[in-house]
Amino acid sequence: MTLDSANQLKKVWQRWQWILWMIVIAIIYIWAIGGIKFSGLQDSAGSVSKSILSGLVSPEWSYVYDGSGEDLISLIFQTLAIAFLGTFISAIISVPFAFWAARSIKERFFLRSGSGKVVLTLIRTFPEIVLAIMFIKAVGPGSYAGVLAVSIHSIGMLGKLFSEAIENMDRGAEEAINSVGGNAAQVFMLATLPIITPEFVSYTLYRFEIAVRSAAILGMVGAGGIGTPMIFAIQTRNWPRVGIILLGIIIMVLVIDTISEQMRKRLV
Incomplete structure (x- = not known):
């Protein structure tokens, strides 16, 4: 095969490769849809849908607050407390995991960082709802199980995000301190920590937004x-x-998302 024919084949492939990808995607969709068994709608679907819609249009306003501690406002604050405490605990514990999983320039075979990444992957493998069910069996139902579920799952997520922030940080400040004879502690306190802290806080706020939704489901x-x-x-x-x-x-999530977004914009 000559060089000209090879270039022509390459141009043809670059021009028409999207057709191949469309065919592959179509086959995957057909295979996925073919595995779904559509059982149809039940006879009561219409009446149930009307009841749900009427309840959503005319909500029970008396449940908003009645002073019992089991009203809407009290339980929303409890949900926020579960999300906040779980995120706060995980943010602290995730820091050593992040440095464990972050790849270093001096590391040759990535055995240390590779093992850290495996551990973080194993931690976040379990969904929060599965962790909640497990902790309910261990400590009983209630907010304590919810905090444990949110915090354990968040360690895996925040640890991954923190480690990527460490790997991608600007090393210029560290090199400057090293060049004037600074030791490892000075490099960490004067260069590494000030650079990664804003990103750590930003990721923690973002994780808190997700934890609020998760706590509402748990x-x-x-x-x-x-x-x-x-x-x-x-x-x-x-x-x-x-x-x-x-x-x-809905109101709780919108307020939390708005406040968190404004805080993250100021940090990063």
């Missing part, structure tokens, strides 16, 4: 928070209460 398996009364309301078909709980979750 209550459905008994791990405390707003999810517990929501699953009870769904089981008893109390759609007005489901409506006010969903409205409260």
Whole structure:
């Protein structure tokens, strides 16, 4: 094969390769859809949908606050507390894991960082809801199980993000301090720590946003928070209460996302 023919084949491939990818994607979609068994809609689907819609349109406003500690506002604060405490604990524990998993320029075979990455992968393999069920069996139902589930899963996520921040940081300040005879402690305190701290805080805030959503769901398996009364309301078909709980979750998530976004913009 001559050089000209090879270049022509390369140009043809670059021009028409998108067709091959479209065919591959189509085959994957057909295979995935073919594995789904569509059982159709039940006869009661229409009436149930109307009941759910009417409950969402006319929520139970009296549930917002009644002073019992089991009202919407009290349980939303409990959900926020679970997310905050779980994220705070995981952010502290994730730091040594991050330095363990971060690749160093001087490291030749990446045995240390590779083992750290494997550990972080194993930690975040278990979904939070599975961890919550496991901790409920260990410590009983309630907020404590929710905090443990959020914190353990967040260690795997934050550890990965922190380690990538360490690997991609600008090494110029470290080299400057080393060039004037600074020791390892001075390099860490004067160069490494000031550079990575804003990114660590930014990732922690982002993880807190996700933890708020997770904490709202974990209550459905008994791990405390707003999810517990929501699953009870769904089981008893109390759609007005489901409506006010969903409205409260939406407002909570929007407020947290807005505040966190503004804080992250100032940090990074």
